[in-house]
Amino acid sequence: MDLEFLQTVDPQILVGVAVAVVAIGIGAIFLFSSKKSRGCLDPENFRDFKLVKRTQLSHNVAKFTFALPSPTSVLGLPIGQHISCRGKDSQGEEVLKPYTPTTLDSDLGHFELVIKMYPQGRMSHHFREMRVGESLAVKGPKVRGPFYQ
Ligand SMILES: Cc1cc2nc3c(=O)[nH]c(=O)nc-3n(C[C@H](O)[C@H](O)[C@H](O)COP(=O)(O)OP(=O)(O)OC[C@H]3O[C@@H](n4cnc5c(N)ncnc54)[C@H](O)[C@@H]3O)c2cc1C
Numbered sequence: 001m002d003l004e005f006l007q008t009v010d011p012q013i014l015v016g017v018a019v020a021v022v023a024i025g026i027g028a029i030f031l032f033s034s035k036k037s038r039g040c041l042d043p044e045n046f047r048d049f050k051l052v053k054r055t056q057l058s059h060n061v062a063k064f065t066f067a068l069p070s071p072t073s074v075l076g077l078p079i080g081q082h083i084s085c086r087g088k089d090s091q092g093e094e095v096l097k098p099y100t101p102t103t104l105d106s107d108l109g110h111f112e113l114v115i116k117m118y119p120q121g122r123m124s125h126h127f128r129e130m131r132v133g134e135s136l137a138v139k140g141p142k143v144r145g146p147f148y149q
Pocket residue numbers: 082095097098099100101113114115116117118119120121122123124125148
């Protein structure tokens with residue numbers, strides 16, 4: 001392509017066109033990102049997610065698939081962060097434990113947890129007893145410092 005004509009154009013006009021192109025690009029990126037779903041989690045309040053599938057992976061590990069509100073919903077958990085799950089232990093006492101979904105926001109409409117269940121584990125009891133159709137109370141993202149306590 002012959003670009004010689006550019007040498008005849010006023011440099012101020014060229015700068016103006018370049019600024020306009022960059023501004024349109026930034027605007028398009030902003031528009032695209034603001035249209036993305038903001039996710040289904042609330043860091044302050046628990047929300048219920050229905051268990052739609054349970055797959056036993058080994059004698060004490062199972063994959064739990066939970067439905068999001070719509071087939072196009074995303075969980076909205078940033079990579080490296082985790083959720084807080086609420087359940088009841090074998091004594092009926094409330095227990096909260098952190099878990100890291102194995103799905104990403106590229107997985108629409110559902111999220112998965114792979115859970116190892118310990119014989120004496122308090123939250124393990126909750127997951128062991130969970131059946132398809134029941135709901136799990138989840139809040140997040142749960143962010144802590146670099147060291148988990
Ligand atoms: C950031 C983060 C993310 C996590 N993500 C996951 C996840 O995706 N999937 C998952 O399965 N767990 C995950 N965990 C662990 C989870 O939070 C619980 O600690 C685990 O499920 C055990 O909880 P519990 O209440 O059943 O056992 P507890 O009641 O806390 O423990 C009771 C007994 O169970 C046994 N036990 C418990 N945990 C262990 C262990 N780690 N190793 C050996 N014995 C143990 C011990 O005998 C213990 O005395 C995560 C933890 C953190 C900090």
